[in-house]
Amino acid sequence: MAILEILKYPDPGLERVSAAVENFDDALRGFIADLEETMRAGPGGVGIAAPQVGRFIRVAIVDVSGKPKIEHHGRLVLVNPEIIAYDGFAKGREGCMSVPDYTGNVIRAERITVEYFNELGEKHSVEASGFEARAIQHELDHLEGLLFLDRLVSRRSDLFRRKVYK
Numbered sequence: 001m002a003i004l005e006i007l008k009y010p011d012p013g014l015e016r017v018s019a020a021v022e023n024f025d026d027a028l029r030g031f032i033a034d035l036e037e038t039m040r041a042g043p044g045g046v047g048i049a050a051p052q053v054g055r056f057i058r059v060a061i062v063d064v065s066g067k068p069k070i071e072h073h074g075r076l077v078l079v080n081p082e083i084i085a086y087d088g089f090a091k092g093r094e095g096c097m098s099v100p101d102y103t104g105n106v107i108r109a110e111r112i113t114v115e116y117f118n119e120l121g122e123k124h125s126v127e128a129s130g131f132e133a134r135a136i137q138h139e140l141d142h143l144e145g146l147l148f149l150d151r152l153v154s155r156r157s158d159l160f161r162r163k164v165y166k
Protein backbone atom coordinates (compact mmCIF):
# COMPACT_ATOMS: atom_id res chain seq x y z
CA MET A 1 0.00 0.00 0.00
CA ALA A 2 1.08 3.54 -0.58
CA ILE A 3 -0.08 7.07 0.05
CA LEU A 4 -0.51 8.80 -3.30
CA GLU A 5 0.14 12.43 -4.14
CA ILE A 6 -2.98 14.61 -4.35
CA LEU A 7 -3.38 16.99 -7.28
CA LYS A 8 -4.13 20.50 -6.06
CA TYR A 9 -6.23 23.20 -7.69
CA PRO A 10 -5.52 24.62 -10.30
CA ASP A 11 -3.85 21.46 -11.64
CA PRO A 12 -5.41 20.89 -15.09
CA GLY A 13 -5.78 17.18 -14.32
CA LEU A 14 -8.66 18.09 -12.00
CA GLU A 15 -10.63 19.23 -15.07
CA ARG A 16 -10.28 15.95 -16.95
CA VAL A 17 -13.23 13.62 -17.48
CA SER A 18 -12.40 10.09 -16.30
CA ALA A 19 -12.92 6.90 -18.28
CA ALA A 20 -15.00 3.88 -17.26
CA VAL A 21 -13.25 0.94 -15.59
CA GLU A 22 -13.32 -2.15 -17.79
CA ASN A 23 -11.24 -4.71 -15.90
CA PHE A 24 -12.00 -5.61 -12.29
CA ASP A 25 -8.61 -7.14 -11.63
CA ASP A 26 -5.94 -7.21 -8.94
CA ALA A 27 -4.32 -4.07 -10.37
CA LEU A 28 -7.61 -2.21 -9.86
CA ARG A 29 -7.99 -3.54 -6.32
CA GLY A 30 -4.39 -2.60 -5.49
CA PHE A 31 -4.99 0.91 -6.74
CA ILE A 32 -8.23 1.16 -4.72
CA ALA A 33 -6.34 0.08 -1.58
CA ASP A 34 -3.80 2.85 -2.16
CA LEU A 35 -6.56 5.36 -2.88
CA GLU A 36 -8.33 4.43 0.35
CA GLU A 37 -5.12 4.69 2.37
CA THR A 38 -4.56 8.16 0.85
CA MET A 39 -8.11 9.19 1.81
CA ARG A 40 -7.71 7.98 5.38
CA ALA A 41 -4.31 9.68 5.76
CA GLY A 42 -5.74 13.03 4.70
CA PRO A 43 -7.46 15.59 6.89
CA GLY A 44 -11.24 15.40 6.60
CA GLY A 45 -10.94 12.05 4.87
CA VAL A 46 -14.59 11.28 4.02
CA GLY A 47 -14.10 10.78 0.31
CA ILE A 48 -11.66 10.68 -2.56
CA ALA A 49 -11.80 10.18 -6.33
CA ALA A 50 -9.18 8.58 -8.59
CA PRO A 51 -8.53 11.71 -10.69
CA GLN A 52 -7.42 13.51 -7.51
CA VAL A 53 -4.33 11.29 -7.58
CA GLY A 54 -3.87 11.58 -11.34
CA ARG A 55 -5.63 8.32 -12.34
CA PHE A 56 -8.40 9.23 -14.74
CA ILE A 57 -10.71 6.28 -14.16
CA ARG A 58 -14.22 6.25 -12.71
CA VAL A 59 -13.45 5.20 -9.15
CA ALA A 60 -14.38 7.00 -5.94
CA ILE A 61 -14.46 6.05 -2.27
CA VAL A 62 -16.82 7.53 0.33
CA ASP A 63 -16.90 6.70 4.02
CA VAL A 64 -18.72 9.15 6.29
CA SER A 65 -19.10 6.64 9.15
CA GLY A 66 -16.75 8.72 11.34
CA LYS A 67 -19.26 11.57 11.48
CA PRO A 68 -21.55 11.40 14.48
CA LYS A 69 -25.34 11.13 14.25
CA ILE A 70 -25.82 10.73 10.53
CA GLU A 71 -27.24 7.98 8.36
CA HIS A 72 -24.67 6.18 6.24
CA HIS A 73 -23.73 2.94 4.50
CA GLY A 74 -20.17 2.69 5.84
CA ARG A 75 -17.35 2.25 3.35
CA LEU A 76 -18.50 2.64 -0.25
CA VAL A 77 -16.17 1.80 -3.12
CA LEU A 78 -17.89 3.27 -6.16
CA VAL A 79 -16.68 2.03 -9.55
CA ASN A 80 -18.43 3.36 -12.68
CA PRO A 81 -21.05 5.02 -10.45
CA GLU A 82 -24.18 6.63 -11.79
CA ILE A 83 -26.73 8.69 -9.93
CA ILE A 84 -30.09 7.53 -11.24
CA ALA A 85 -32.42 9.57 -8.99
CA TYR A 86 -32.21 12.94 -7.27
CA ASP A 87 -34.62 14.42 -4.74
CA GLY A 88 -34.73 17.70 -2.86
CA PHE A 89 -32.10 20.41 -2.48
CA ALA A 90 -29.89 21.45 0.42
CA LYS A 91 -27.10 23.96 0.80
CA GLY A 92 -24.08 22.82 2.80
CA ARG A 93 -20.40 23.46 3.40
CA GLU A 94 -17.83 21.38 1.50
CA GLY A 95 -14.10 20.99 1.55
CA CYS A 96 -11.76 19.07 -0.71
CA MET A 97 -8.25 17.66 -0.38
CA SER A 98 -7.52 19.20 -3.79
CA VAL A 99 -8.60 22.67 -2.60
CA PRO A 100 -6.94 22.76 0.82
CA ASP A 101 -7.18 26.50 1.46
CA TYR A 102 -10.94 26.97 1.02
CA THR A 103 -14.37 25.66 1.90
CA GLY A 104 -17.56 26.57 0.11
CA ASN A 105 -21.33 26.41 0.29
CA VAL A 106 -22.79 24.23 -2.44
CA ILE A 107 -26.36 23.21 -3.28
CA ARG A 108 -26.77 19.46 -3.70
CA ALA A 109 -29.64 17.02 -3.91
CA GLU A 110 -30.84 15.98 -0.46
CA ARG A 111 -31.37 12.36 -1.44
CA ILE A 112 -29.93 10.31 -4.28
CA THR A 113 -29.95 6.78 -5.61
CA VAL A 114 -26.61 5.68 -6.98
CA GLU A 115 -25.82 2.53 -8.94
CA TYR A 116 -22.24 1.34 -8.98
CA PHE A 117 -19.92 -1.65 -9.06
CA ASN A 118 -17.72 -2.57 -6.14
CA GLU A 119 -14.06 -3.52 -6.55
CA LEU A 120 -15.07 -7.12 -7.31
CA GLY A 121 -17.31 -6.03 -10.20
CA GLU A 122 -20.56 -6.72 -8.32
CA LYS A 123 -23.38 -4.32 -9.09
CA HIS A 124 -25.02 -2.48 -6.18
CA SER A 125 -27.36 0.38 -5.55
CA VAL A 126 -27.76 2.58 -2.49
CA GLU A 127 -30.12 5.32 -1.47
CA ALA A 128 -28.16 7.99 0.36
CA SER A 129 -29.29 11.16 2.08
CA GLY A 130 -27.89 14.20 3.85
CA PHE A 131 -24.14 14.37 4.37
CA GLU A 132 -23.49 10.99 2.74
CA ALA A 133 -25.46 12.01 -0.38
CA ARG A 134 -23.47 15.27 -0.47
CA ALA A 135 -20.15 13.42 -0.20
CA ILE A 136 -21.10 11.04 -3.03
CA GLN A 137 -22.18 13.92 -5.29
CA HIS A 138 -18.92 15.76 -4.51
CA GLU A 139 -16.76 12.74 -5.38
CA LEU A 140 -18.71 11.89 -8.54
CA ASP A 141 -18.20 15.48 -9.71
CA HIS A 142 -14.44 14.79 -9.71
CA LEU A 143 -15.03 12.05 -12.31
CA GLU A 144 -16.53 14.75 -14.57
CA GLY A 145 -13.65 17.16 -13.99
CA LEU A 146 -15.69 19.38 -11.66
CA LEU A 147 -14.75 20.86 -8.29
CA PHE A 148 -17.03 22.35 -5.64
CA LEU A 149 -15.59 25.70 -6.79
CA ASP A 150 -17.48 25.20 -10.05
CA ARG A 151 -20.79 24.90 -8.19
CA LEU A 152 -20.65 27.91 -5.89
CA VAL A 153 -23.64 30.16 -6.41
CA SER A 154 -21.45 33.15 -5.58
CA ARG A 155 -17.68 33.23 -5.00
CA ARG A 156 -18.21 36.42 -3.00
CA SER A 157 -20.62 35.01 -0.42
CA ASP A 158 -20.13 31.22 -0.60
CA LEU A 159 -16.33 30.79 -0.57
CA PHE A 160 -14.39 30.80 2.68
CA ARG A 161 -10.63 30.76 3.28
CA ARG A 162 -9.56 28.36 6.00
CA LYS A 163 -6.54 28.59 8.21
CA VAL A 164 -6.14 24.95 9.17
CA TYR A 165 -7.57 21.90 7.41
CA LYS A 166 -9.21 19.72 10.05
Ligand SMILES: [Zn+2]
Nearest residue numbers: 095096097098
Ligand atom coordinates in the same frame (compact mmCIF):
# COMPACT_ATOMS: atom_id res chain seq x y z
ZN1 LIG B 1 -12.98 16.83 -3.64
